Amino acid sequence: MEAAGDEETDAIFENEVRAELSVVFEGNSGKVLVPWPSSVTRRWHMAAADRAGSLSTRGTITGAFLSAPGLGRSFLGKALRSTIDWAVRDWMRMVSPYGLPTRQTLFARQAADSPVCSLPGCGSGQQTLAHLLLRCGNPGVHGACTQAHDRIVSILKRGLSGVNSSLRWRWEAKVGDVWPDVSGLEEFALLTPDGIGVDDDKRRIHVVEVARTMDHEGDLLSRRGAEKLWKYNSLCQALKRAFPDYSVVVRDFVVGVRGSVPEDRWALHLTALGVGRGEQRRILTLAAQGSVEGSWQVLKAWRAESASTAGTRPETGSGRLRVAGRRPGC
Numbered sequence: 606m607e608a609a610g611d612e613e614t615d616a617i618f619e620n621e622v623r624a625e626l627s628v629v630f631e632g633n634s635g636k637v638l639v640p641w642p643s644s645v646t647r648r649w650h651m652a653a654a655d656r657a658g659s660l661s662t663r664g665t666i667t668g669a670f671l672s673a674p675g676l677g678r679s680f681l682g683k684a685l686r687s688t689i690d691w692a693v694r695d696w697m698r699m700v701s702p703y704g705l706p707t708r709q710t711l712f713a714r715q716a717a718d719s720p721v722c723s724l725p726g727c728g729s730g731q732q733t734l735a736h737l738l739l740r741c742g743n744p745g746v747h748g749a750c751t752q753a754h755d756r757i758v759s760i761l762k763r764g765l766s767g768v769n770s771s772l773r774w775r776w777e778a779k780v781g782d783v784w785p786d787v788s789g790l791e792e793f794a795l796l797t798p799d800g801i802g803v804d805d806d807k808r809r810i811h812v813v814e815v816a817r818t819m820d821h822e823g824d825l826l827s828r829r830g831a832e833k834l835w836k837y838n839s840l841c842q843a844l845k846r847a848f849p850d851y852s853v854v855v856r857d858f859v860v861g862v863r864g865s866v867p868e869d870r871w872a873l874h875l876t877a878l879g880v881g882r883g884e885q886r887r888i889l890t891l892a893a894q895g896s897v898e899g900s901w902q903v904l905k906a907w908r909a910e911s912a913s914t915a916g917t918r919p920e921t922g923s924g925r926l927r928v929a930g931r932r933p934g935c
């Protein structure tokens with residue numbers, strides 16, 4: 606983390622107070638401002654998150670977010686401690702309303718002429734945080750978004766492989782490739798669920814789907830899960846017809862862009878797939894961490910794309926958010 610100070614040395618607290626993380630040395634040649642090493646900056650930010658957590662009953666945003674029940678936030682707290690500095694900083698900005706200078710935020714502050722996303726290849730829809738993290742049509746941003754999703758799939762894939770010997774897994778395979786000669790599945794041949802697990806002993810087919818979604822409200826997570834169930838409903842019916850001896854279950858693994866996880870639902874699915882409690886905790890923590898880091902990668906792509914197209918960097922009105930200027934293409 607040699608250059609953490611390059612990106613930003615401000616710590617952002619809930620009350621919008623910013624502190625410069627640097628030390629002033631006074632010597633013969635006058636005052637010298639020396640930035641603190643990134644390890645100190647990181648601890649500073651974690652202390653800010655902890656402080657916000659302990660004040661949650663008084664309604665701070667980060668604290669309220671971390672203490673919401675049933676959404677895996679204890680795993681998230683743990684995950685943030687092993688997440689890299691820059692991702693944690695972006696996480697804190699994502700939790701704070703208007704913490705990031707999206708076009709919509711800039712427009713609201715009269716610092717942009719339109720709230721519409723102006724990135725190449727997109728140009729439709731208001732550039733909100735949700736737009737950037739989940740819907741932006743810019744190839745760079747969209748690519749990072751796909752990677753964020755795939756990150757969670759890999760965590761599940763690793764966590765589930767080898768757990769139950771009677772389960773055979775196919776990951777990111779087309780239905781037509783998994784069952785090439787089965788009639789009745791033709792119209793689903795090109796459909797690619799994130800995972801398909803076949804348990805011949807228990808005569809059960811598991812269709813695994815991973816989805817990332819916004820998570821400022823808990824019910825967004827369950828709504829997204831319901832969408833996935835609906836999307837795969839007709840495939841499930843066709844599979845039941847093709848394999849009458851088997852039951853078919855969709856396992857929806859939804860994770861929020863800020864690292865929220867609907868704990869009960871994940872536990873239900875993971876238990877059914879043969880994962881023990883200890884391993885479940887590990888997977889939940891990794892998923893929370895993976896989603897936070899995935900969102901950070903998306904925001905990084907957004908900054909790079911904004912900088913390369915407009916010739917300017919996205920900045921706040923105060924000019925205090927210094928972003929990504931010195932790290933092109935990373």
Ligand SMILES: [Zn+2]
Nearest residue numbers: 722727741742
């Ligand atoms: Zn866009």
